[in-house]
Amino acid sequence: MAGSETRLRRSRADFERNRSEILESAEKRFSKEGVGTSLEAVARDAGVGSATLYRHFPTRDALLAELLSRRESQLLSEKHRIEQIVDSGSALEQWMAALEDFFGAFEGLPGPLRSAFLEEHNPLAVSCTGFIELTGQFLGAAQRDGKAHSWLRARDLFLAALALSWVRGSSLADESSQQHLRALSRDGYASTNEAP
Amino acid sequence: MAGSETRLRRSRADFERNRSEILESAEKRFSKEGVGTSLEAVARDAGVGSATLYRHFPTRDALLAELLSRRESQLLSEKHRIEQIVDSGSALEQWMAALEDFFGAFEGLPGPLRSAFLEEHNPLAVSCTGFIELTGQFLGAAQRDGKAHSWLRARDLFLAALALSWVRGSSLADESSQQHLRALSRDGYASTNEAP
DNA sequence: ATAATAAACGGGGTGCCCCCCCGTTTAGCA
């Protein structure tokens, strides 16, 4: 009587413990070997059976989403730093760089994020909308100051940052490529056409 | 004696026939299911054992490279069309669009191309250098006319086209995203800063 | 025409992985 019928049994202690172990070993494996690493290896490292891993995280993307949300605080502290910048144009530029870095957390991360971008029920989709929302704040400020094209939408910049991070995977050996592509996304390849 | 010791036995007729069958079924499977499709299924469709497929094309990338070189004539005819355009700036723009389309030949193609970009011994690498060379012709012309930034290199634009094609995989449902990102790569996100 | 021979074939094996079933264990609660 005291308490309704809906009162739930407290979740078992090993449930939370296993969940933590899984996330910890996943963090290591994904960092070292990329998002395509073997989930069975993650389970082995965590000391649980593979079925337990799938019970906690039914898909690879669900596991990724949880790992990302645990790293989100890093991105938010970057955000607070960048918000102090007075020039909204360079703030946007630095935010784009921060996003790009964040997407480099795990090798191959841009792929799942891109796929989740349109899938309604992908657990990573909520991460995407979060990133887009944050980008919108910097973009809006820059647009108000005439420092960014008015036709841009936050999702465009999100996809651009994703693409830049994706390209980075190939051009690590060549640091200048990365700089050039960042400049390209900021300024475009076309030089402004003056009347001749 | 007639003919040197190095005279080679003619290659067997079934060798060439199998090779063609493999390429034909690979073309179909890759077009329909993307570059990650099962190679065993390709072999089955071709009516050969999987070992035969691997004997002809030791890696997935080798198979892809051959498929691409068979499609290259399409790209070259696009090139000839674009070369007729007098304005080198819009020629470059159309070339970038043509490249991007070409990379959409198979779903997931940008990935292997990006990976091959730096790998010396990847059979796709020669395709990449070919694309870069072609891009260089249009970029050089545009730069001579002041229609493209002088700091750009052809490889930067190649990577940009690759990235745009990669992003397209997610934004098919939203045609405007693609247009925005093309515009972004042409003009950058920053609006030109006039002196206030 | 036929035998010799080297090239090419392909069934099947290994190892890895995803994903799930289901009998067993265990933590929480009365």
Add this chain to the structure above:
DNA sequence: TGCTAAACGGGGGGGCACCCCGTTTATTAT
């Protein structure tokens, strides 16, 4: 301390990449 639902995990099915090796076959020389 016993009951019960929640959680576990070994193991199996299915699929794929990749390769081994006994068998077939097209070509060439006789």
